[in-house]
Structures are given as C-alpha cells and as structure tokens.
Amino acid sequence: MPDATPERAQTGREMLQPPSDPSLLQLRCFLAIVETASFAEAGRRLGLSASVVSKTMARLEAAYGVKLLHRSTHAVSPTDEGLALIEPARAAARALAEVAQVLDHSGERSGGTVRLTAPVAFMRHCLVPSLPALRRQHPDIRFDLRASNELLDLAEHGVDLAIRTGPLDGVPGHVQVLWFACPWVVCAAPRYLRDRALPETPTDFASHDLIGFRASEDGLVRAWTFRDPETAMRVRTVPDPIAVFDDGETGWRAALDGLGIARAPLFLAAEALREGRVVELLRPRRDDDMPVSILRRDTRLTPARVESVIAFLRRQPPSLRID
Numbered sequence: 301m302p303d304a305t306p307e308r309a310q311t312g313r314e315m316l317q318p319p320s321d322p323s324l325l326q327l328r329c330f331l332a333i334v335e336t337a338s339f340a341e342a343g344r345r346l347g348l349s350a351s352v353v354s355k356t357m358a359r360l361e362a363a364y365g366v367k368l369l370h371r372s373t374h375a376v377s378p379t380d381e382g383l384a385l386i387e388p389a390r391a392a393a394r395a396l397a398e399v400a401q402v403l404d405h406s407g408e409r410s411g412g413t414v415r416l417t418a419p420v421a422f423m424r425h426c427l428v429p430s431l432p433a434l435r436r437q438h439p440d441i442r443f444d445l446r447a448s449n450e451l452l453d454l455a456e457h458g459v460d461l462a463i464r465t466g467p468l469d470g471v472p473g474h475v476q477v478l479w480f481a482c483p484w485v486v487c488a489a490p491r492y493l494r495d496r497a498l499p500e501t502p503t504d505f506a507s508h509d510l511i512g513f514r515a516s517e518d519g520l521v522r523a524w525t526f527r528d529p530e531t532a533m534r535v536r537t538v539p540d541p542i543a544v545f546d547d548g549e550t551g552w553r554a555a556l557d558g559l560g561i562a563r564a565p566l567f568l569a570a571e572a573l574r575e576g577r578v579v580e581l582l583r584p585r586r587d588d589d590m591p592v593s594i595l596r597r598d599t600r601l602t603p604a605r606v607e608s609v610i611a612f613l614r615r616q617p618p619s620l621r622i623d
Contacts, residue, residue, distance in 0.1 A: 326360040
C-alpha cells in the first residue's frame with residue numbers, strides 16, 4: 301500500500317539553492333542586448349566580447365530558471381519575461397551604478413562627519429579652542445564630539461578618532477600616532493600661597509593642603525612623581541589630600557579657587573599659569589612628559605576627511621607656552 305502522505309517530487313528548480321541577487325554586470329548585459337538586438341553590439345558597447353556577454357546572460361537565466369531572450373541565427377529579442385524585466389532592470393542598474401560611484405569616491409571626499417572622542421578636560425581646553433581654525437581650513441567637515449574619560453572601542457561606537465593621554469601599550473585593532481608630549485605640573489593659587497612657605501622638595505608637601513585625584517579604574521589616589529635635578533632619579537610620593545576628586549578638571553577648579561596644591565597636565569594648567577592665576581611649584585623637578593596620542597581604527601581605507609583632521613591636529617598641537 302502506498303504511503304498515506306507521499307512526498308511531492310521536487311523539480312530541478314526546487315532543488316537548486318536560492319539564487320544570488322543579479323549583478324550590475326548581468327543587468328547591464330541584458331539591457332544592452334535588448335537595446336542593440338545583438339550580443340556582439342552589446343559587447344562592443346560594454347567593452348566585452350560577445351562570448352562574455354552570452355555567458356553572463358546564460359548564468360543569469362540559469363540562476364532563476366527563466367528564459368529572458370529569444371535567440372536565433374540573425375536576431376535576439378526579449379521573451380515575455382524579458383519584456384517585464386526591462387524597466388525594473390533599468391531602475392536597478394541606475395541605483396547600483398550610483399552605489400558604485402559613491403563607493404568609488406567616498407574615500408576621496410573631503411567632506412562629511414568626523415566622530416572624535418577625547419577626555420572631558422582635554423576636549424574643553426584643547427580641542428574646542430582649535431575647532432574654529434579647523435573649520436576655516438575644512439569648511440565641509442562636520443564634527444560629532446564625544447567627551448569621555450573612558451577609552452571607547454572605536455568600531456563599536458562608530459568613532460573615527462580618539463585622543464588619549466599616557467601610555468597605551470598598543471590598543472588592539474587601533475593605530476596609535478604620537479601627537480605631542482605634555483608634562484605634569486604642580487600648582488597652587490597665589491591666595492593659597494599667601495603667608496605660606498613655598499615647598500622646595502616633595503617632602504615639604506607634608507605641611508600643605510593637597511588636592512588628590514582618585515582614578516575610577518582602581519579607586520586609588522594617584523601618586524605624584526618628580527625627577528631629582530641632581531641624580532635624575534624619579535621620586536614618587538602618594539599625597540595625603542585634604543580633598544579627593546574623581547574628575548581632574550573639578551579638582552583643578554578647586555586649586556584655582558585656593559583650596560590647596562594640585563597636580564595637573566600642563567594642557568589643563570597652561571592658561572591659568574600664563575594669566576598668573578596659579579603658580580607652578582617645584583618646576584626643576586618636573587617628571588618625564590606624558591604622551592598624548594591620536595588613535596584611529598586599524599584600516600588602510602581611512603576617509604580623506606579623517607586624514608585631514610589628523611594632519612591639522614599634528615600641525616597645530618595645543619600651546620603649552622606659559623611665559
């Protein structure tokens with residue numbers, strides 16, 4: 301007795317894998333054949349041989365199991381299915397050609413949006429002041445600026461460039477370019493220093509009010525480092541602060557207001573030093589400079605607009621002049 305639910309026999313068409321989308325070449329070949337009524341003429345129009353045009357059409361018809369052209373010794377004409385395809389093929393070919401044109405030239409475009417992230421204080425004191433000059437040189441570039449003290453994954457967040465301070469030790473998937481080097485400075489406001497003895501060595505800080513910074517990564521108060529001017533040896537001391545901040549710029553603000561002595565990168569302190577709102581202490585004992593780097597994604601296809609921003613920044617690092 302036959303099975304009560306026999307399987308329906310599959311045709312050759314049903315057993316085929318789903319076809320891929322028609323390519324731009326296949327659509328252009330089809331339209332050229334329809335418009336010239338000749339494989340040879342279509343090939344000359346497209347810069348291809350008649351054989352390549354014929355094989356391209358055969359692959360398209362085989363992929364969909366449909367006959368698009370009537371072929372004879374002396375003529376080629378579209379079938380009913382071919383006639384129905386002409387207008388959709390023209391629209392699709394135009395759209396695909398536009399896509400190809402955009403892709404071909406997108407890397408060369410000087411305009412567009414550059415997405416950039418940097419630490420909050422650096423964004424405010426260094427990047428924002430440089431934007432007017434950058435816009436004058438590149439008026440077709442727009443900016444999406446993201447102030448964050450965390451190192452974002454550029455690919456995950458769609459960011460083109462990141463400005464980072466300190467050693468990075470090779471962030472995976474990114475290219476690091478050194479921008480400039482910046483020293484750390486220890487400063488206090490004149491109002492705080494009034495009637496107080498100036499510290500001459502790090503040990504003198506024991507009699508002063510210090511402002512500390514607590515790093516979010518480990519919750520520890522960051523140490524201050526100095527370089528002995530005679531031996532060149534590094535001296536490291538952990539401050540005993542009367543106030544600890546988890547935001548460097550807020551702690552610096554407290555120093556400007558006379559709360560105590562603070563340590564800050566020179567890019568944050570330079571303007572106040574130039575204006576005399578703070579005084580640098582122990583300048584001969586400055587430690588090694590801190591690297592400030594530009595990070596971009598590890599790709600050879602960096603858009604022209606991103607390269608333009610990198611070139612501008614490298615030509616014009618923030619001014620660290622204080623005299």
